[in-house]
Amino acid sequence: MRIAASILVGVILYLFGFFTSSMAVTANAWAFSDGELNDTGLVAVLLLFLVWGLVFLRHRWPWVPFVAGGLLTAGWGDALMLLIAIFHLVIRAPRRQAITASAVGTGLIAFSTLRMCLAPAEHNPFGIFFLPDSAQFTELEATIPPEDSHLAIRIITVAAGVIALCTALGVGALLRRTRRMRAVESIAEREAQRNESLTAEIARQSERELLARELHDTLSHRLSVISLHTGALEVGARTDPDVAATASALREEARASMEDLRHLVGGVRSGDLTDPRPGHGTSSPPSRATMSAIPELISSVASTGTVIRPLVVIQDVDSCPPALDRAAYRIVQEALTNAMKHAPNVPVTVDVAVSAARGIQISVSNPLPRGSAPVEVPPRPRYAPGSAREPGAGAPAQKWGPPGTNPEPHGAHLASTGSGSGLVGIRERAEMFGGDASIGVIGNEFHVQVSFRSFSPPN
Structure with a gap:
């Protein structure tokens, strides 16, 4: 639409300008012989067809019609093309160029107006409005305005020059100012959006710093104490291999937990916890939170005395997106934690089972403890309030042991610490990456089944 409108305006200016320039030929005595247009004048009129074609360059190269219009104004007496060029230069040209063009154009128009006022009335284009009735005079006298109209012709000439020049300069300056204000508003809007973005980022960074400090101050001390006590227990229980092995496993888990905490705090502070960038240093070794570390995770859980029956087949893990790789590891970790609790x-x-073609299939199941009912566990609402423990195995842990004793089973004291967020986290991770999660009791077993669609290796 803008291009079509520009072309239409150019055509109108071309036709109107050619008409006014043809009328202005009367201001040149060399174009007439015995009151009629001679060959020189005819050639000059025909050249106007080419000269006015420059009006279509007013947007991209306004100096071209300015030069042509200046020549027409100085030698022809027609200032319309010059006024058009001044208008576009005032709008688009740099400030210094616009001032220069306005000053030069004003001088040329003043010179042309003065020359028309001093020229004989019959050579003034505005004299056509004051010609007498040709029936009362000879053919030559009919082209000469009456003497009493000469003053009116000069006044009209001066008024036309002043009005045209003021219109070109005034409207051009107004549009230039409007464009500048729009540009300033656009810049101000972008800066406001940038400031809002920076303010929000600063607020998020402050929240991350606060969360990271709380995580570090709350957990770091407790994990360090656990590590020291298990180390002392390992040294003091050298005579009992089972106790020493258990203490060693606990100390290793405490050390690994410290590394995970360090990585978690660093990720929270930098804001790249869920999608680590290539080459970005982390404090946690890659084997601690990837699918390649699932066998190590299973061994760690088995070292606590839990009986694990694993079947792990992992292929193409290098082509898996890092975030999905981490999510699969966390799902297996949470499912095992839930079973131990x-x-x-x-x-x-x-x-x-992991492969690029078939995706990721995860299944963790355990028999229900004694006294639990095989009732299907409905999914919890997302972010639902409440303090109910995770449905894990569906029933409170029982206390049993050898005859004559009633020891608390390993992990039973953890059953009351569940808040239901672990299974909700599994479902959320599955939804986040377009997977399916099925959690509940099937027969006499509690199942956690998660599947993700295939992932293609990078090209």
Whole structure:
């Protein structure tokens, strides 16, 4: 639409300008012989067809019609093309060029207007409005305005020059100012958006710093104390291999937890916890939170005395997106944690199959503890309030042991610490990456099954 409108305006200016320039030929005595247009004048009129074609360059190269209009104004007496060029230069040209063009154009128009006022009335284009009735005079006298109209012709000439020049300069300056104000408003809007973005980022960074400090101050001390006590227990229980092995496993878990905490705090502070960038340093070794570390995770859980029946087949793990790789690891980790909490001292079956073609299939199941009812566990609402423990195995942990004793089973004291957020986190991770999660009781077993669609290796 803008291009079509520009072309239409150019055509109108071309036709109107050619008409006014043809009328202005009367201001040149060399174009007439015995009151009629001679060959020189005819050639000059025909050249106007080419000269006025320059009006279509007014947007991109306004100096071209300015030069042509200046020549027409100085030698022809027609200032319309010059006024058009001044208008576009005032709008688009740099400030110094616009002032220069306005000053030069004003001088040329003043010179042309003065020359027309001093020229004989019959050579003034505005004299055509004051010609007498040709029936009362000879053919030559009919082209000469009456003497009493000469003053009116000069006044009209001066008024036309002043009005045209003021219109070109005034409207051009107004449009230039409007464009400048729009540009300033656009810049101000972009800066306001940038400031809002920076303010929000600063607020998020402050929240991340506060969260990171709380995580570090709350957990770092407790993990350090656990590590020191288990180290002392390992040294003091050298005579009992089982106790020493258990203490060693606990100390290793405490050390790994410290590394995970360090990585978590660093990720929270930098804001790249869920999508680590290539080459960005982390404090946690890659093997601690990837699918390649699932066997190590299973061994760590088995070292606590939990019976694990694993079947792990992992292929093409290098082509898996990092965020999905981490999510799959966390799902297996949370499923095992849930089993240890709510079904202690029962075997846990872990099936993990990973390949680029078939995707990721995760299944963790365990028999229900004694006294639990095989009731289907409905999914919890997302972010639902409440303090109910995770449905894990569906029933409180039982206390049993050898005859004559009633020891608390390994992990039973953890059953009351569940808030239901672990299974909700599994479902959220599955939804986040377009996977499916099925969690609940099937027969006499509690199952956590998660599947993700295939992931293609990078080209």
